[in-house]
Amino acid sequence: MNSRKDRNLVKFKKMNRRTSWPWLNLSASLLLIGLIVLFPILYTAYISFTNMNVYHWFDYTFIGFANYMRALFVFNSGFLKALLLTILWTILNMVFQLVIAFILASLLNTPGLKLRKVYKTLLMFPWAMPGYVSILLWKNGMFNSQFGLLNQWLERLGMDPVRWLANDVIAFVSCMVVNLWLALPFMIMIMDGALQSVDKSYYESAMLDGAGWFTRSIRLTIPAIRPIIAPAVIITAFTTFKQFDVIYLLTQQEGAKTGANIHTVITYAHENAFVANNYGYSSAISIIIFLLLIAFTLLSNARRREET
């Protein structure tokens, strides 16, 4: 009996150790990823060294690092400005998200709050809605300068209407509000889950010491939830850096530009490819973005390994 069981396990393990077997399991996904993810990156890298644009659609030639030079060393090319704005965008969004989500999640976990589940469900709505629909609803329903809700309210208060998406600074803030609206539910849920996993007895001694909510948060809660929320925070930082839809749909849809000229690196690359048709230059930008993202990934992985 026992020997048969042993034989079963050996057979199973042997199957799993055959070198062709894992590759066979992986083959379909790797083939598709090769076509749709890897090939475009390689092709983009190749085009980034050429002058392919609307005038040189087929007869493009190699121009070495010229596209990269233009992006990195010609300040008014716009790339460095977009990069700075993207960094500012990411930092501001992350700070607001973490602070607001932490406060809301802490309040949601107040003992005795009976409607907790109802509030949580309602707060999840912006995440549940299709993203592009929400953004278009914000654009047409809230920000529209004629019939948008915000300007209707301003009008009632006797103030002049504001063109929410026309001026760079106001448009940046508007985009940030929409991005926070879209992203907060996920962060609230992560924080809420983390707070519930913190041992309650942990607080009792602090309560007896008479520590207030703020002191308790800084000294106990935040250090306790930090390792739990870290992966989600890193993922969110990446998606915020790569955010395209909010800024594109709100301010620079083809044929419906609102006048604001805010660019993150992604919208900048997109515009250079599909509006200016400067594929060589846009490809160089894409590769720079990719290298930056790889550097961030390696850095955050190294830090996480150090901490554990």
Add this chain to the structure above:
Amino acid sequence: MKKNWSFRKTRRFAGLSLLNIFFILICFLTMIPILYAFSVSLNAQNSILGSDFSFIPREVTAGNYRAVINEQPVLLWFKNTVVLAAASVAIVLLIAVPGAYALSRFRFKGRMAVFKSLVLLHSFPAILSMFAIYKLLSPMGLINTKPGLIIVYIGTMSLFGLLNLKGYFDSVPVEIEDAAAIDGANGLQVVTRILLPLARPAVIVTGVMVMVYVWNEYIYAVTFMTGASNYTLAAGLYSLQATEMSGSWPVFSAASIVVSLPILIIFFLTQRHMTSGLTAGGVKG
């Protein structure tokens, strides 16, 4: 002593009431864009430009919804979207589950190299691949076809699926599978009878994320598909707001609500799995 107790109780009650008022306000504020669109979509008076507009419509009508269904090819777009989403979910799960199983359970040469490359590849923003993918699919005659769009979607999402499922499979103890193997289960049985039931949250969330991705993807759909009859709901809605319907915001709101409903339902049905099923792999759609 007793007095002190009742004082504390009153204070606690006051605090909780304040907190409830605060959350009701916050929830209302959060819901405003959606509620407003809903209200506009039901508004019988088409003159939202009038100064007598109110948040709650005075006269309710289903006319805008009727206009969405009758005057726009919404039902056709719905059918296109369902076909694309169903095919993508099925194919991604079919190929990503064995792939993730191999990455998680087999110790083969090159495993870490494959895994690390996948993580790095995942950081490349899909939107920047559009031009290259166009160049790839165009000579194959796959532009403006459903299979072409499906290939794009499953290629993008099988990378997500591999990483997400692998992360979750890693957290499932391998001993249970070994025990099943000892009792004579073969590889397929171990995966379908042991691993997949244990990894249910991740499988469900991966499927839902693929579906939501296809449902919400507009930029590839608009660029690769020409002609309104080939559009998905997202592409259709996008083209509507960009062109004719910008003048008819009530009809657009009604269309937005119709398009969002299926996603809302699926999201809230699967919400309890979201945290565990989405963060184990260190990636998010």
